[in-house]
Amino acid sequence: MGEKKTSARAQEANQRRILDRATRQRRLNRQLEALEKDNFQDDPHASLPQLAKRLPQFDDSAEPGKKRKKTRGDHFKLRFRKNFQALLEEQNLSVSEGPNYLSACAPPSKLPQRHFCAVCGFPSSYTCVSCGARYCCVRCLGTHQETRCLKWTL
Amino acid sequence: MTTLVLDNGAYTAKIGYSHENVSVIPNCQFRSKTARLKTFTANQIDEIKDPSGLFYILPFQKGYLVNWDVQRKVWDHLFGKEMYKVDFADTSIVITEPYFNFTSIQESMNEILFEEYQFHAALRINAGSLSAHKYFQENSSELCCIVVDSGYSFTHIVPYCRGKKMKDGICRINVGGKLLTNHLKEIISYRQLHVMDETYVINQVKEDVCYVSQDFYKDMEVAQLKGEENTVMRDYVLPDFSTIKKGFCKPREEMNFSGKYKTGEQILRLTNERFAVPEMVFHPSDIGIQEMGIPEALVYSVQNLPEEMQPHFFKNIVLTGGNTIFPGFRDRVYKDVRSLTPTDFDVSVVQPQNPICYSWEGGKLLSENPDFDEMVVTREDYEENGHCICEEKFDI
Numbered sequence: 001m002g003e004k005k006t007s008a009r010a011q012e013a014n015q016r017r018i019l020d021r022a023t024r025q026r027r028l029n030r031q032l033e034a035l036e037k038d039n040f041q042d043d044p045h046a047s048l049p050q051l052a053k054r055l056p057q058f059d060d061s062a063e064p065g066k067k068r069k070k071t072r073g074d075h076f077k078l079r080f081r082k083n084f085q086a087l088l089e090e091q092n093l094s095v096s097e098g099p100n101y102l103s104a105c106a107p108p109s110k111l112p113q114r115h116f117c118a119v120c121g122f123p124s125s126y127t128c129v130s131c132g133a134r135y136c137c138v139r140c141l142g143t144h145q146e147t148r149c150l151k152w153t154l
Numbered sequence: 155m156t157t158l159v160l161d162n163g164a165y166t167a168k169i170g171y172s173h174e175n176v177s178v179i180p181n182c183q184f185r186s187k188t189a190r191l192k193t194f195t196a197n198q199i200d201e202i203k204d205p206s207g208l209f210y211i212l213p214f215q216k217g218y219l220v221n222w223d224v225q226r227k228v229w230d231h232l233f234g235k236e237m238y239k240v241d242f243a244d245t246s247i248v249i250t251e252p253y254f255n256f257t258s259i260q261e262s263m264n265e266i267l268f269e270e271y272q273f274h275a276a277l278r279i280n281a282g283s284l285s286a287h288k289y290f291q292e293n294s295s296e297l298c299c300i301v302v303d304s305g306y307s308f309t310h311i312v313p314y315c316r317g318k319k320m321k322d323g324i325c326r327i328n329v330g331g332k333l334l335t336n337h338l339k340e341i342i343s344y345r346q347l348h349v350m351d352e353t354y355v356i357n358q359v360k361e362d363v364c365y366v367s368q369d370f371y372k373d374m375e376v377a378q379l380k381g382e383e384n385t386v387m388r389d390y391v392l393p394d395f396s397t398i399k400k401g402f403c404k405p406r407e408e409m410n411f412s413g414k415y416k417t418g419e420q421i422l423r424l425t426n427e428r429f430a431v432p433e434m435v436f437h438p439s440d441i442g443i444q445e446m447g448i449p450e451a452l453v454y455s456v457q458n459l460p461e462e463m464q465p466h467f468f469k470n471i472v473l474t475g476g477n478t479i480f481p482g483f484r485d486r487v488y489k490d491v492r493s494l495t496p497t498d499f500d501v502s503v504v505q506p507q508n509p510i511c512y513s514w515e516g517g518k519l520l521s522e523n524p525d526f527d528e529m530v531v532t533r534e535d536y537e538e539n540g541h542c543i544c545e546e547k548f549d550i
Contacts, residue, residue: 028442035336036208044185045193078519084215087256096263099321101254106327106438106445113439117328121341121426123374147344 016130017150024132119143155274157526158230158240159248159517161281165306165331165476166216167196169232171285172248176514181228185209195231204395208354210483217252217260217307217330223461224519226266230421233271246275246530248517253280253310253324255550261541268536275530277520278548284516285474289504291519298466300456302448302487303513304477306331309435309448311455313467319549325455327445329438331477335360337441338431342422355392358401359422360431363388366482367429368489377425381411386428392420427450432480436490468495471503478505 070088118145124134161168165179213225313323436447
């Protein structure tokens with residue numbers, strides 16, 4: 001039984017990991033979520049101890065007025081601490097009638113998708129086989145494979 | 155009796171008494187690397203000498219008010235003795251909220267305005283409604299207008315007919331100034347210099363160098379040229395906050411096309427970034443957001459309205475919000491809408507002098523309207539009837 005000869009290029013193609021559509025979509029969603037972030041870095045105060053809160057409050061039981069205000073604050077936190085996703089779910093829009101937050105979103109464009117090189121941003125004609133990113137020339141493909149392909153750094 | 159008008163945006167608050175002028179003030183808190191232990195509120199940002207690595211704490215998430223403790227700190231600052239010294243018992247407030255605001259946010263807002271601050275009266279309204287009010291006041295012969303409000307969190311397209319908002323035509327594109335800045339940050343960080351922490355600086359870069367292309371693929375070609383022929387290319391000098399307080403573009407005659415600068419400044423070289431970033435409001439699909447861009451969404455929104463009204467909308471397109479300030483924005487919207495509509499329709503796109511404060515001006519006008527007292531809910535009304543009186547009276 002003789003071994004079948006395969007070209008070097010085909011061999012390489014077999015070794016290369018190819019992401020399926022679902023994974024590509026997940027990666028895209030992650031990128032889009034990152035674009036919604038208010039800050040990239042961590043809160044510079046995060047590592048600091050919360051001095052004011054750690055200190056024992058000796059005199060807060062003395063004044064009944066002050067105590068009332070404190071419970072009000074707690075009530076506030078419970079009632080007003082909701083994130084966007086919780087609010088959206090609470091509103092239960094999928095069953096409500098008439099225009100609402102979900103129905104107002106612009107539909108997909110009827111124009112054809114345009115493609116730009118993931119590295120340099122100029123119009124691109126080629127697609128990376130592994131991850132589906134676009135590139136415009138061999139140089140950009142090299143940069144892409146070294147830095148971004150199958151890994152996501154930023 | 156005085157009226158305070160507050161266009162409560164996700165990034166800046168446009169605030170002022172109706173008999174005075176407007177101020178644009180950050181509607182958020184900041185923390186700086188250099189001033190540890192201190193949180194800066196609203197216009198205290200001016201005290202920060204070195205805003206590199208500035209950390210933002212915003213009361214809004216995706217355009218909706220969710221972080222009430224931050225919002226209250228900002229409002230305490232705005233209403234308090236540092237700034238507007240509001241005499242709550244003798245002041246009415248006109249305050250804006252986003253389209254399709256959530257019920258629980260509206261109720262929290264009522265509670266805070268009437269119970270915590272105890273304003274004499276309040277009017278909650280969409281910022282676009284104020285813009286439309288101003289537009290109809292200035293152009294009294296027009297029956298309809300369609301407001302494009304492109305802000306920090308998203309872009310809304312809202313048709314108004316005789317002062318009434320047409321809910322069926324409202325269209326939202328999830329692209330706003332924050333996304334543009336973050337995208338610019340991302341591509342600069344990947345291509346030349348790590349600036350992911352520098353939201354403040356890169357936002358300034360965006361405002362200084364970005365523009366809307368009139369012929370996208372032609373500009374792409376020009377941006378690829380080498381040397382002097384590349385008229386798109388700019389070298390942006392980054393601030394170091396000691397000798398250079400604010401970044402700026404190198405004047406063209408001082409640009410060094412061949413190589414490095416001898417001076418020690420940090421330079422960003424920008425080519426296609428300049429117009430590819432604002433292009434995202436025209437083609438969100440360029441970065442994978444499967445939504446229509448502004449011109450297409452405008453036409454889509456109008457086409458869903460009664461046929462006899464359609465020509466009136468195309469004739470009265472009003473651009474508001476900070477994103478519309480990019481050079482070339484108005485012309486591009488006109489050009490694209492023109493090419494998407496039948497030739498027998500007139501198309502006219504209006505960009506007010508100050509698109510950021512246009513709705514505030516509308517609020518000022520509204521507070522001088524003889525019907526204004528009928529539109530507000532007073533504290534007595536609220537104490538008598540609770541949230542339902544607000545729901546009844548406010549056109550939200």
